[in-house]
Amino acid sequence: MTTMLDVRDLHAYYGKSHILQGVSFDVKEGEIVSLLGRNGVGRSTTIKAIMGLVPPQGTVNYRGRNIAGMTPHEIAHQGLGYVPEDRSIFPTLTVRQNLLLGQKSTRKQGRWSVDDMYKLFPRLEERADTLAGVLSGGEQQMLTMCRTLLGDPDLIMVDEPTEGLAPKITEQVGDLLSEIARRGVSVLLVEQKLTIALRISQRLYVMGHGHIVYEGTPDALAKDEAVRKEWLEV
Template sequence: MLKIDHLHAFYGKSQVLHGVSLQLVGGEIVALLGRNGSGRSTTAKTIMGLVDARGSVLWRGQQLLGKKTYEIAQMGLGYVPESRDIFPTLTVEHNLMLGQKPGQKTGRWSMGDMYAMFPQLKARQHAPAGVLSGGEQQMLTLCRSLMGDPDLIIVDEPTEGLAPQVVMLLGQVLRQLRARGIAVLLIEQKLTIALDVSDRCYVMGHGSAVFEGTPEALRQADAIRREWLEV
């Protein structure tokens, strides 16, 4: 479904990614792990056309590099950025409506599905999104992306700053996405949640992938965890 080969990315003259290669298939959760500054978020932004890059990013055989972000989204990719980027003066419901693609009539997800997954949003559907808590804003951003009916969703640091019970809820939702055949690229620092929900994982360091394997293999890879993950 998604295949990245020898991806190099740049902010101006500064090179951030150095030959990253990874792949995902439908209905798979892949965790992208690493310390801050390792290149995880840049990988996500590059997939979505937000960073200058060279190499190859194939989505169902089509090259994404060189395409506009809105074109990539229309091809079936969703993106939940770490910054959340809600529209604070619009209501929760209006934020969700903005997630739908132009002309979209049906999809795997309805407004009712969103409210069933996150009852807190249902209770505040007419409130301005700017008054939501951090956890509620994270829920809203995820749901807004799902309203566009993506086949792959990239979720950047969804658990940062959230209460443990909200983290558990997000884990349940990610499993629901997998059950519906949606691929998830999960960028995360918390090993517990990442290893619990993912099918495979990559570890990044200094802009390159330094490990690929199953969660169990990473649990056994003490040297990798010490060098690239543990503080």
């Protein structure tokens, strides 16, 4: 399997605070990889550093090219998609307008169309002419993920997509992430809920104190009570 993303010895700082302290991991083609850990260990900072939103130190190889130091829009044009934790929808635009903003080009048809998004989430089609600002939290989460997909990324990084969502919507998010991977898009998922990560991931990394403390399969982590107790359980 081809390696899409290879992060080596990644460091990042907020002011004088040394947040990432030599993070190394990889994501292969069509694979869902979850980055787990308690709040404050550096998971969100990791994907922000990969996306160029936080200055990275180290190597971030995407398809064999070091993208560390590029601007976020340059990185997006390389084929990386990013769904931030705060969802970042445009509240005064309709659902349809938000989706159309995600398209990179109207000339080339990517893997996904607006109609695909409506099939995956009929609720978005029902609310196509509704202002995005009045959607529920779950609907806004679906909208921002779908908008990112319309940019046709080859790898999508998703930060805490199930935060604050009802169990049924959480399950739908998991199904969408699995469908994304089935269509050949790699997924790097930052997630707090262990159940969804264990259900949909091929591999998992656990972070603690700014570096990776565990790598394994969902089955291995499910059986490793010591790791879960030390690094994941509150």
